[in-house]
Amino acid sequence: KLASREFKKEDTVITIGDVKIGGKEIQVMAGPCAVESREQLLEVARLAKKGGARILRGGAFKPRTSPYSFQGLEEEGLKYLAEAREQTGLLIVSEVIDPRDVELVAKYVDILQVGARNMQNFALLRAVGKANKPVLLKRGISATIEEWIMAGEYILAEGNENVMFCERGIRTFETFTRNTLDLSAVPIIKQLTHLPIIVDPSHGTGKWKLVNAMSKGAIACGADGLIVEMHPEPSEALSDGPQSLKPEKYEELMKELQVVASAV
Ligand code: PEP
Numbered sequence: 001k002l003a004s005r006e007f008k009k010e011d012t013v014i015t016i017g018d019v020k021i022g023g024k025e026i027q028v029m030a031g032p033c034a035v036e037s038r039e040q041l042l043e044v045a046r047l048a049k050k051g052g053a054r055i056l057r058g059g060a061f062k063p064r065t066s067p068y069s070f071q072g073l074e075e076e077g078l079k080y081l082a083e084a085r086e087q088t089g090l091l092i093v094s095e096v097i098d099p100r101d102v103e104l105v106a107k108y109v110d111i112l113q114v115g116a117r118n119m120q121n122f123a124l125l126r127a128v129g130k131a132n133k134p135v136l137l138k139r140g141i142s143a144t145i146e147e148w149i150m151a152g153e154y155i156l157a158e159g160n161e162n163v164m165f166c167e168r169g170i171r172t173f174e175t176f177t178r179n180t181l182d183l184s185a186v187p188i189i190k191q192l193t194h195l196p197i198i199v200d201p202s203h204g205t206g207k208w209k210l211v212n213a214m215s216k217g218a219i220a221c222g223a224d225g226l227i228v229e230m231h232p233e234p235s236e237a238l239s240d241g242p243q244s245l246k247p248e249k250y251e252e253l254m255k256e257l258q259v260v261a262s263a264v
C-alpha cells in the first residue's frame, strides 16, 4: 500500500512554499471554525500570524449537523481567505464537502481539508486525489485507524502524494467531551505510515479549556502539527464558539508549545 511504512521508509515531508509539514518543525493551523465576514477573518488572520502560526484555517463550506444551521459563506468566504493570505503570507487550509467543488476550493486554498463526516466519501477522496493540492484528511467520527488509512489510500491511489492525517476525536460513551481525542493514533499513524499527522484538540474535546493540555500532549506524542480553532470573540462565533480559544489563550498556547516542541 502506498501509505505504508513498508512501501516508503522515510517520513513524507509536505512542502508548501517555505512551510514544511512532517519535518522537524511543528506547524500550527489556527483560525475560526467558519469564515463569518471579511472583518472577522482579516482580524483573526492578523492574530494567528502574530502568535506564530504559518497556516490559517477557516471553513467556507461547513458540514453542519442541521441543515438549518449556518452553512458557510462559500466562494465569498474563499475570497476572504485568499485576501488574508495576501495580507499575512499565511497559508490557507479550508474544507471541501462536495466533489463538484474541489476545483473551486483548490483555486483559493493551499491545503484541502476533508472533514470527519466525509472520510469515506469515496467520490470526494478520488476528486481531491486528482487535485494538485495537499490534503488534510480528518478521521471519521467512528472510523478505525485501518479505515482511516485506507481512506488516505484512495487519495494516494489517484496520484496525490501529499496527504496528512488529522486526528480529531472519535465517538465513545463519554459525554463530558464532544469527542474522545485518541492521541494513541499519533504514534500508530507514525508506525504504520510515512505520512504526517496533525491533531485537532478543538473538535477532539469540544471545550476550549481542554485545548491547551491536549495540544501539548499531542506534540509530546510526536504529532507534526495542530489545527486549532481561535476566534476574536468566541461567544459570538457562528459555530464552535465553546471550543474556540480567545486570542490571548492562543498566544499563551503558542509560547508553551515551543517548550514542548524543543523537548521532543
Ligand atoms: C472543522 O474543522 O471545522 C470541522 C467541521 O471538523 P470535523 O470534520 O473534524 O468535524
Ligand code: MN
Residues within 6 Å of the ligand: 033, 034, 203, 229, 239, 240
Ligand atoms: Mn469547527
